[in-house]
Structures are given as C-alpha cells and as structure tokens.
Amino acid sequence: MTGGGPVDSGGPDRLYTVTGGRSRPRDNGLDLVTFVISEGEPVLGMQSEHVRIMRLxxxxxxxxxxxAAHLNMPVGVVKIxxxxxxxxxxxxxxxxxxxxxxxxxxPSETLKKVLSGLHKL
Incomplete structure (x- = not known):
C-alpha cells in the first residue's frame, strides 16, 4: 500500500466506470439549478454514488x-x-x-448593496 495519494483519483477511467460507459445524460431537463430531493432511503445493492446522492x-x-460539488465529480457525470x-x-x-x-x-439599490457586499468577501 502506498501513501503517495488518494486511492480514488476521479480520473477518466473511474468516471467511465461510474456512468457505465455513458457520456451523455438522458434528456431529463436537469440543469445546474434544478433542485433534487430523495423519495426514500437507499436500498442494498445500489451503486455507492447513487447512495451518496440520495443521502445528500x-x-x-x-x-x-x-x-456535483459535494461528490467532487463533473456536473455531466452527476446528471447521468x-x-x-x-x-x-x-x-x-x-x-x-x-x-x-x-x-x-x-429594489435595485438593495441588489447593488448585496453585490457590493459579495465583492468585499
């Protein structure tokens, strides 16, 4: 066992395996701001990434x-x-x-103040 780096680097081979070789998501209308909520609990035998999404x-x-940010995966993979x-x-x-x-x-003044505050962060 080496201590040089993470076992799961998230490289292309790993992502290919996670998606079952698929490179494009189904046409399900998901975009970056679509909200997702679980409809139940994960079941035994589910893919680990699916379980992580459902728990999240x-x-x-x-x-x-x-x-995608929580899973540290590309958005396209998460959409699949x-x-x-x-x-x-x-x-x-x-x-x-x-x-x-x-x-x-x-009011636009409120939005300008919010934007100014964000720039100061």
Missing amino acids: CRAYPVAVVEI LLGDLLADGRVSARRPRSVTRGDRLP
Missing part, C-alpha cells in the same frame, strides 16, 4: 451543481447518475420558480 438530498432539496435515480423514481427534480412580470423584485 434526504433532508432538503439540493441543486444539481451542489451535488441523477437520470438513473429519476428513472427509478428514487429522486424527484424540480426547477426553481421563474420570476414573472407580476413578481416584485427587490
């Missing part, structure tokens, strides 16, 4: 981009894994509500 999304909805879970009914996905013309937005 158990308590509250999590955006696709956040799931989520497609599997969606097809099996193990998770649900929902896009955030879009702003419509009648919705009240914060």
Whole structure:
C-alpha cells in the first residue's frame, strides 16, 4: 500500500466506470439549478454514488451543481447518475420558480448593496 495519494483519483477511467460507459445524460431537463430531493432511503445493492446522492438530498432539496460539488465529480457525470435515480423514481427534480412580470423584485439599490457586499468577501 502506498501513501503517495488518494486511492480514488476521479480520473477518466473511474468516471467511465461510474456512468457505465455513458457520456451523455438522458434528456431529463436537469440543469445546474434544478433542485433534487430523495423519495426514500437507499436500498442494498445500489451503486455507492447513487447512495451518496440520495443521502445528500434526504433532508432538503439540493441543486444539481451542489451535488456535483459535494461528490467532487463533473456536473455531466452527476446528471447521468441523477437520470438513473429519476428513472427509478428514487429522486424527484424540480426547477426553481421563474420570476414573472407580476413578481416584485427587490429594489435595485438593495441588489447593488448585496453585490457590493459579495465583492468585499
């Protein structure tokens, strides 16, 4: 056993195995800000990445981009894994509500102050 680095480097071979050789997600309408929530508990025999996603999304909805960050995997790979879970009914996905013309937005001064505060971080 070597102590030089992580056993799982997340390299292309590993990602190929995780996705079963698939390079494109199903056309399931997932984008970076789509919220995902588990519809139950993981079951014995599930792929470990699927289990991690289900546990991460158990308590509250999590955006696709956040799931990718937590798993330290490319978004495209995460979308493939989520497609599997969606097809099996193990998770649900929902896009955030879009702003419509009648919705009240914060005053532009408030948004400018928020942006200024973010720049100072």
